[in-house]
Amino acid sequence: MARDGATYVCQSCGASQGRWSGQCPACGTWNAMVEESGLRPPGALPASRPSRTRGLDFQGLSGEIRALPRIQTGIEEFDRVCGGGVARGSAILVGGDPGVGKSTLLMQAVAAAATRGANCAYISGEESVDQVRSRAQRMGLGAAPVQLAAETSLRNVLDGLKRSKFDLVVIDSIQTLWSDAHDAAPGSVTQVRAASAELVRLAKKEGVAVILVGHVTKEGAIAGPRVIEHLVDAVLTFEGERGYPFRVLRGVKNRFGATDEIGVFEMGDAGLREVANPSALFLDTSGERSAGAAVFAGIEGSRPVLVEFQALVAPSAYGTPRRAVVGWDSGRLAMVLAVLEARCGLSLGARDVYLNVAGGLRISEPAADLAAAAALASSALDVALPQDCVVFGEISLSGEIRAVSRTEARVREAAKLGFRQALGPRDIDAGALRLSGAARLADAVARIGEGGWT
Numbered sequence: 001m002a003r004d005g006a007t008y009v010c011q012s013c014g015a016s017q018g019r020w021s022g023q024c025p026a027c028g029t030w031n032a033m034v035e036e037s038g039l040r041p042p043g044a045l046p047a048s049r050p051s052r053t054r055g056l057d058f059q060g061l062s063g064e065i066r067a068l069p070r071i072q073t074g075i076e077e078f079d080r081v082c083g084g085g086v087a088r089g090s091a092i093l094v095g096g097d098p099g100v101g102k103s104t105l106l107m108q109a110v111a112a113a114a115t116r117g118a119n120c121a122y123i124s125g126e127e128s129v130d131q132v133r134s135r136a137q138r139m140g141l142g143a144a145p146v147q148l149a150a151e152t153s154l155r156n157v158l159d160g161l162k163r164s165k166f167d168l169v170v171i172d173s174i175q176t177l178w179s180d181a182h183d184a185a186p187g188s189v190t191q192v193r194a195a196s197a198e199l200v201r202l203a204k205k206e207g208v209a210v211i212l213v214g215h216v217t218k219e220g221a222i223a224g225p226r227v228i229e230h231l232v233d234a235v236l237t238f239e240g241e242r243g244y245p246f247r248v249l250r251g252v253k254n255r256f257g258a259t260d261e262i263g264v265f266e267m268g269d270a271g272l273r274e275v276a277n278p279s280a281l282f283l284d285t286s287g288e289r290s291a292g293a294a295v296f297a298g299i300e301g302s303r304p305v306l307v308e309f310q311a312l313v314a315p316s317a318y319g320t321p322r323r324a325v326v327g328w329d330s331g332r333l334a335m336v337l338a339v340l341e342a343r344c345g346l347s348l349g350a351r352d353v354y355l356n357v358a359g360g361l362r363i364s365e366p367a368a369d370l371a372a373a374a375a376l377a378s379s380a381l382d383v384a385l386p387q388d389c390v391v392f393g394e395i396s397l398s399g400e401i402r403a404v405s406r407t408e409a410r411v412r413e414a415a416k417l418g419f420r421q422a423l424g425p426r427d428i429d430a431g432a433l434r435l436s437g438a439a440r441l442a443d444a445v446a447r448i449g450e451g452g453w454t
């Protein structure tokens with residue numbers, strides 16, 4: 001029998017029910033149901049004063065469009081991912097693994113915005129004012145007129161923000177805030193949801209842009225649950241592979257801009273440095289390219305980015321061969337391997353296959369299929385691709401190579417970086433590059449096996 005009033009909330013997806021169970025009935029996660037008392041029904045915000053109702057004021061589609069006022073930080077990579085600056089009165093969630101550099105990035109962003117005249121505050125629930133200040137000074141931001149506070153009480157934060165008219169406020173992090181209206185522990189779904197809802201409401205009402213920092217849990221979701229992603233206007237993730245200095249800010253959801261934008265940064269001694277030309281960073285242009293390497297001419301958001309796909313096909317020491325992939329989708333790798341095996345006569349089934357995207361970038365474009373396939377074929381056949389060749393194209397299950405979007409931008413970027421030829425779909429305009437077009441993957445693999453095509 002359920003105890004009266006007890007509610008069990010899944011810490012992963014936020015689903016709630018009246019009795020405990022080992023597995024969440026909504027998302028299937030085990031051991032995630034935690035009792036949180038004093039809970040309102042899911043989704044319900046704290047009751048507000050009843051207001052007088054009025055009818056809806058319907059408007060036509062063809063009305064005038066007011067430009068959205070935005071706060072520019074001047075950090076180009078950050079502003080672009082936000083959709084051209086942070087929209088006033090919007091709420092943005094910035095998620096990422098602990099230690100990836102979220103606090104560093106946002107301190108730099110508010111300091112830059114404050115230096116340009118915006119009234120900015122940075123509220124930390126994780127570090128003391130002294131710690132935040134010492135970090136800012138180490139990054140050379142000591143002179144920026146940013147208002148600092150260390151606070152974890154939601155009530156105090158809301159009161160403080162209502163009293164001072166800020167343009168932009170960073171809350172670092174949403175998991176540290178707690179509301180005394182709820183019994184649940186800080187960081188629990190109930191608290192995170194309540195604090196986010198209140199802060200989003202404040203953003204809309206007072207016209208202040210609020211940036212919430214959220215730690216990603218081990219399952220990869222922000223704040224454990226997806227419960228606040230729908231509350232905010234934009235969700236950005238800050239990612240980077242351990243051991244690499246590169247960090248990528250990526251738009252996942254954005255009501256005020258495109259979602260496929262990325263901003264690239266490099267972590268140094270004095271904080272994050274913008275990387276305006278990521279291709280040069282992700283690509284090792286010195287020295288010979290060895291067998292198993294293929295340079296992919298990709299597009300990330302609005303920008304072309306060249307990255308190297310590295311593959312190793314090796315004899316397997318075990319009965320079940322290993323498949324390991326970093327920076328690309330493992331399902332996609334399985335598909336490309338199957339097509340190479342079935343349509344191109346490459347026997348890979350009994351061999352270990354490793355695929356790595358150099359530099360720690362994650363590639364999700366289908367246009368990378370051919371680059372992955374070329375790297376794999378190059379390693380399997382032990383023949384290097386020409387040094388000055390870029391690769392792009394989507395591969396279908398029948399083994400055909402399909403044209404991809406934005407060929408012109410890909411080709412232009414490759415030519416700019418000194419590439420002279422492209423391996424890609426047939427019948428495309430390769431501009432300044434000499435095109436080695438192939439209709440089928442089998443043709444491309446045969447050409448790689450012949451040892452270049454210059």
Ligand code: TYD
Pocket residue numbers: 096097098099100101102103104105135139267268269270271272
């Ligand atoms: P931080 O911004 O605290 O990460 P998060 O808020 O996402 O948890 O950054 C932590 C890491 O960044 C830490 O390991 C040290 C490194 N770092 C630098 O390398 N250079 C710097 O100038 C700063 C401020 C941090």
Ligand code: MG
Pocket residue numbers: 102103104126172
């Ligand atoms: Mg931090």
